[in-house]
Amino acid sequence: MSLVISDILNHLHINDINEAFSTGSNWGSSPDTEVKDIFSPTDGKKIASVKFATADDYNSVVETAAKAFKTWRTIPAPKRGEIVRQIGEQLRANKKELGTLVSYEMGKSLQEGYGEVQEMIDICDFAVGLSRQLYGLTMHSERPEHRMYEQYHPLGIIGVISAFNFPVAVWAWNAMLAWVCGDVCIWKPSEKTPLTAIACQHIAQEVFKANNIEEGVSCLIIGDREVGELMANDSRVPLVSATGSTRMGKAVSAAVGARLGKSLLELGGNNAIIITENADLDMSLIGAVFGAVGTAGQRCTSTRRLIIHENVYEAFKQKLVSAYSQIKIGDPLNENNHMGPLIDQDAVNLYLDSIEKCKAEGGKFVVEGGKLEGDAYRSGCYVKPCIAEVENHYQIVQHETFAPILYLIKYKTIEEAIELQNGVPQGLSSAIMTNNLREAETFLSYAGSDCGIANVNIGTSGAEIGGAFGGEKETGGGRESGSDAWKVYMRRQTNTINYSKTLPLAQGIKFDL
Numbered sequence: 001m002s003l004v005i006s007d008i009l010n011h012l013h014i015n016d017i018n019e020a021f022s023t024g025s026n027w028g029s030s031p032d033t034e035v036k037d038i039f040s041p042t043d044g045k046k047i048a049s050v051k052f053a054t055a056d057d058y059n060s061v062v063e064t065a066a067k068a069f070k071t072w073r074t075i076p077a078p079k080r081g082e083i084v085r086q087i088g089e090q091l092r093a094n095k096k097e098l099g100t101l102v103s104y105e106m107g108k109s110l111q112e113g114y115g116e117v118q119e120m121i122d123i124c125d126f127a128v129g130l131s132r133q134l135y136g137l138t139m140h141s142e143r144p145e146h147r148m149y150e151q152y153h154p155l156g157i158i159g160v161i162s163a164f165n166f167p168v169a170v171w172a173w174n175a176m177l178a179w180v181c182g183d184v185c186i187w188k189p190s191e192k193t194p195l196t197a198i199a200c201q202h203i204a205q206e207v208f209k210a211n212n213i214e215e216g217v218s219c220l221i222i223g224d225r226e227v228g229e230l231m232a233n234d235s236r237v238p239l240v241s242a243t244g245s246t247r248m249g250k251a252v253s254a255a256v257g258a259r260l261g262k263s264l265l266e267l268g269g270n271n272a273i274i275i276t277e278n279a280d281l282d283m284s285l286i287g288a289v290f291g292a293v294g295t296a297g298q299r300c301t302s303t304r305r306l307i308i309h310e311n312v313y314e315a316f317k318q319k320l321v322s323a324y325s326q327i328k329i330g331d332p333l334n335e336n337n338h339m340g341p342l343i344d345q346d347a348v349n350l351y352l353d354s355i356e357k358c359k360a361e362g363g364k365f366v367v368e369g370g371k372l373e374g375d376a377y378r379s380g381c382y383v384k385p386c387i388a389e390v391e392n393h394y395q396i397v398q399h400e401t402f403a404p405i406l407y408l409i410k411y412k413t414i415e416e417a418i419e420l421q422n423g424v425p426q427g428l429s430s431a432i433m434t435n436n437l438r439e440a441e442t443f444l445s446y447a448g449s450d451c452g453i454a455n456v457n458i459g460t461s462g463a464e465i466g467g468a469f470g471g472e473k474e475t476g477g478g479r480e481s482g483s484d485a486w487k488v489y490m491r492r493q494t495n496t497i498n499y500s501k502t503l504p505l506a507q508g509i510k511f512d513l
């Protein structure tokens, strides 16, 4: 497999991965620089040795970005959009190689690796159009011969902290919008997936270079949580967009909040599908199984709970058990497999621990889990997807376990189902499977799902880039990607212009000299 990696790097014209992305003069030159080995969860082999940033490296990158911002913001937004269009073209040209790298480094199936690159391409297209639509409103002034309007200006440096499970798409969601808005970006990817980040940064940087744009509009900083902490505490970074666990989001939010900066938080989910007695059960089965085992249960939108009407509960359970017996687990680069590995051994231990906790609370497993052994699973990161019958209030059910464990919960009335669905601390994605209009509309009403995403006859997993993406409660409240999510990357300014010969005050206040 190391051959594949070198082929991919050659294809992307990356000779030295530690040189391919450097921004800032001092990067990696300090004697304190740590070099860490990165291993693939797919076969356990070492993929690369990557330099991790020191605090000095971080500072130098911020300085480079701050300087670049002063020029980048002067370029008209549609011209910035043109550069993003070219980045999209490069991503298109390299979709196969990048998608393969995502699959190998992160462990998701090849189809999902390609899908992730497609998401980057889609957001580039979206951002190009957006670059001509950064609209503000005009208002009628209460004073004669006055004009009032609002406009949006870029914020400056956008810090993007991303998680391992979407190692490239989340960066693109943020960076492409931020760039057309006139901001510059510093990306701190997950320390578990630096190679895909280096490849993307390299692609973007080449496009900026070809357009004679000064270094620093696109910056990458490889490092672990300490680098994320530097960013969260740094008042030179007006917006920190952080994707990851709720634990991480609480830390970032507190640090950014303490300096009255802005944060955009995309955190953990605990997503449920309600399967009503009026559901198409075959369709529901595909949605539920893809949602639970896709990306080995490591999507923020993975289906963790199925809330099933008592009249169809047994029948649907049998369908699930039968479907799970057909799931093929193995090398994600082999397109015959449905499910690849978890990201690392720690994730396997958390999965095993959650199964024990579930059993201790009374959970009854109808499909048993466990770690897979043998040569095909030599990385030690492969597990069996499993299903347990539980009560919604179990502590383990209230918690997001980032692994393919699916919980079944029975309900009687639609009101009870919605209460169960909402009865967890997280609020990302939710779904109802029904052909009954009343059930569907109740689920979508103010008395329905409390999540940022609520779907009808679609599972919880997977979203299109055109909508605003994000969730409520412990998911963090952030929205990124489509709709008007761009506004968070800009500052709004209200302008009032007096073209009269007097100075009337607002609210009719008199002040004569």
Ligand code: NAD
Binding pocket: 161, 162, 163, 164, 165, 166, 188, 189, 190, 191, 223, 224, 225, 227, 228, 229, 232, 243, 244, 245, 246, 247, 248, 249, 251, 252, 265, 266, 267, 268, 269, 299, 300, 301, 400, 402, 428, 470, 471, 475
């Ligand atoms: P994680 O929280 O361990 O790490 C995410 C990123 O945050 C990494 O880059 C990490 O280095 C950094 N980080 C960790 N602690 C930090 C701190 N105190 N300050 C600053 N940075 C810090 O998450 P993970 O294991 O990589 O990803 C899985 C989690 O991400 C799941 O909870 C999943 O639901 C969530 N996620 C959410 C979304 C969403 O859009 N809502 C998308 C993808 C993943």
